Amino acid sequence: MTGWRNWTGLGAAVVGVTTLLGTLLGFLAARGWLLDLLANFRFQYLWIGFLATGVVLWRRWWWPAAVIGFGVLLNVVLVSPYYLGGVPSPAPGSPQVTVAHLNTLARNEDRTRVVEFIRESNADFVFLTEVTDPLVELIDRAGDLPYDIVLRTPSGGLALVHRRAMAGDSSIDAHVTNLGRTQLPAVVLEAQLGEQPFQILAFQTSSPGRAAKAEGRDDQLAAAAEWVAGRDVPVLLIGDFNATPWTPALSDLIGTADLTDSARGRGFTGSWPAGWGPFKIPIDHALHSEGLTTVRRERGTSAGSDHMSLIVTLALADP
Helix, strand or coil, rough: CCHHHHHHHHHHHHHHHHHHHHHHHHCCCHHHHHHHHHHHHHHHHHHHHHHHHHHHCCCCCHHHHHHHHHHHHHHHHHHHHHHCCCCCCCCCCCEEEEEEEEECCCCCHHHHHHHHHHHCCCCEEEEECCCCCCHHHHHHHHCCCCCEEEEEEECCCCCEEHHHHHHCCCCCCCEEEECCCEEEEEEEEEEECHHHHEEEEEEEEECCCHHHHHHHHHHHHHHHHHHHHHHCCCCEEEEEEECCCCCHHHHHHHHCCCEECCCCCCCCCCCCCCCCHHHHHEEEEEEEEEEEEEEEEEEEECCCCCCCEEEEEEEEEEC
C-alpha cells in the first residue's frame, strides 16, 4: 500500500512540475513559435496543477506542493479576468444584432449539420470558414432555409450568410479585403444598429504549425489592429484566430486596438479541438470596441467540425 501511495505521489509531482515548466516557458512566447504554443494552455496548467498539488499535499510533500502551487497561482492570475469583472450594460432601448461564426472544417462530410447550425443559430449574420463548393451547393439547395450566402471569398474559403429577409437592405454592404503581407482574405460587413453604423471584420488566420505560419498569423493579427484603427464606428472582429488570449500577437491586437474580449466576465470556454472537454483551448473569438457590449455569448454545436461554433448578441453600450 505504501509503495502505491509513493508512486501516486511521484506521478503527481512529475505532472505538476511539468505544468509549472509549461507555465514559465509560456511567458517567453514572444521568443519563438514553440514557446508560443506553450502559452495556449493556461487553463489546463491551472486545473491539472491544482489536482497535482492536492495529491502531493495528500502525501505531505510540502516543498513540491509549494512549488507546483506557485505555478497554479500564476495561472489563476492569468485566467481570472475571464471569470471576474462586470459587463457593460446595453444602452436603454438599444437594438441588438446576433452574429454567429463556425469553422466548418474543409473535410467535414456531415454538411447537413452545418446547414442545421445556420438554421438553429437564429443569427442575423453567420460567418463560415473553410467553406467548400459542396457545402455552398447544399446551402443553396436548402429551400426552407431562411438564409442566403451573400458573399464568398474567391480564395480562403470564407462565406457570409444572412437572413433572407435582409435582402435589399441598403444599410448592409459586404466586401472582401486582405490582411497582412500574405494578403489573407477577410470579409468586411457594414451594417446598422438602429441609427448607429457599425462594421464587422471576419477572418481566419494561418494555423501556427510551424515558424513561418506563426509569423503569418501574427502579421495578420497586426493588420487587423491597423484595420480597426482606420474605423470611426464601433467594430466587431470575429473568427478563427488560431491564437488564445495568452498569445502575444492576440493580446497585442486587443491592447493596441482597445478591444474587449466578449468572453471576459463569462468564464473560460475552449473551442478547439471539439469533443476534448477541458482540454479545449479558446482560439475562436469575438472582440468588439467599447461602443458595443455583449448581451449574450455562447458556444454552439461543432456541426461535425473540429471547432465549436460561437454565437454572440451585441447591443450599443450604455455610455
